[in-house]
Amino acid sequence: MTAIKYDLSGQDPDESVKVATRESPQPGMYVCTILELNQKEAKSGAGPQLEVVLEVTDADKAKNKVFAGSRLWSYVMLPGHDSWDVTAWKLDQLLQALGVASKRKRKGAFDPDKHVGEEVLVQVRAGKNQNNEYRGEVGAILQYDEDAWESGDDEDDEDEEYSEDTEYEDEDEADEDEDPRQSMTLAALRKEARELGVAVKGLDRDELIEAIEEAESESDEDEDEEPVDDEDDSDDDDDEDEEEDDEPAPKPRARRKPAAKSTIRKSPAKRAPAKRRTAAKKRDGFPFED
Numbered sequence: 001m002t003a004i005k006y007d008l009s010g011q012d013p014d015e016s017v018k019v020a021t022r023e024s025p026q027p028g029m030y031v032c033t034i035l036e037l038n039q040k041e042a043k044s045g046a047g048p049q050l051e052v053v054l055e056v057t058d059a060d061k062a063k064n065k066v067f068a069g070s071r072l073w074s075y076v077m078l079p080g081h082d083s084w085d086v087t088a089w090k091l092d093q094l095l096q097a098l099g100v101a102s103k104r105k106r107k108g109a110f111d112p113d114k115h116v117g118e119e120v121l122v123q124v125r126a127g128k129n130q131n132n133e134y135r136g137e138v139g140a141i142l143q144y145d146e147d148a149w150e151s152g153d154d155e156d157d158e159d160e161e162y163s164e165d166t167e168y169e170d171e172d173e174a175d176e177d178e179d180p181r182q183s184m185t186l187a188a189l190r191k192e193a194r195e196l197g198v199a200v201k202g203l204d205r206d207e208l209i210e211a212i213e214e215a216e217s218e219s220d221e222d223e224d225e226e227p228v229d230d231e232d233d234s235d236d237d238d239d240e241d242e243e244e245d246d247e248p249a250p251k252p253r254a255r256r257k258p259a260a261k262s263t264i265r266k267s268p269a270k271r272a273p274a275k276r277r278t279a280a281k282k283r284d285g286f287p288f289e290d
Helices: 013-017 060-068 086-099 184-193 207-222 231-244
Strands: 028-043 050-061 071-077 119-128 134-143 281-283 286-288
Touching: 028 060, 050 060, 050 086, 050 119, 050 134, 071 086, 071 134, 086 134, 184 207
Parallel strands: none
Antiparallel strands: 028 050, 028 119, 050 071, 119 134, 281 286
């Protein structure tokens, strides 16, 4: 075999043998590649578990992209483990992320080696190591959708700068037939759904769009129903009053002149003398007329 020549005079020998260390990822969402899926027994002897080794490849925030290449570990309990009854959800979550299990498929078998190299979406939360130092921990392993993933599109991330070479699509030139929600971020879709009273938990992009459209449709139907207005009756009364006002008013009656009073005084009429009634005589205590 021909000898291979080399010249390493431009390299620092100490740096070459130095073990590269990376800071633990800060809380956020990351795209990770599965490096290993190792089935092993727990050190405590509690039962079988699955060791998941992940490598960060992308981040949702530009400031977190520096953690690309960092590794994360997660341990998922398998059937037969002492805590299986309370931790079975972690295996369910992992298998749904890998597309092995689903809402309909709840039983089966899988080969861990076949899923090495697949990408998943990992939520990192704050944790601590044995030395009480910060360490990013795997909070959730979710299904990764490359079309839905838009790295660095966080509203609080201000690292993006304007450039004259940056191309922006003119809204007037956009395809009118294309649903504008297809270009919205998943976070924006969830926000719009919540404003319409839609539960967003467990819904993917297409399901969110469908739920939003249904909610808007129901809202439009409610607006189309005209409310009963009590003022309509008042308007009818006003119309009747106007019709009555249009009729001609009756002519006032002519007043009669009072008759002229006579100046001759009449002598008072003579009254006839009243007949005297005889006093009732009493006989045996009973009255009778004479």
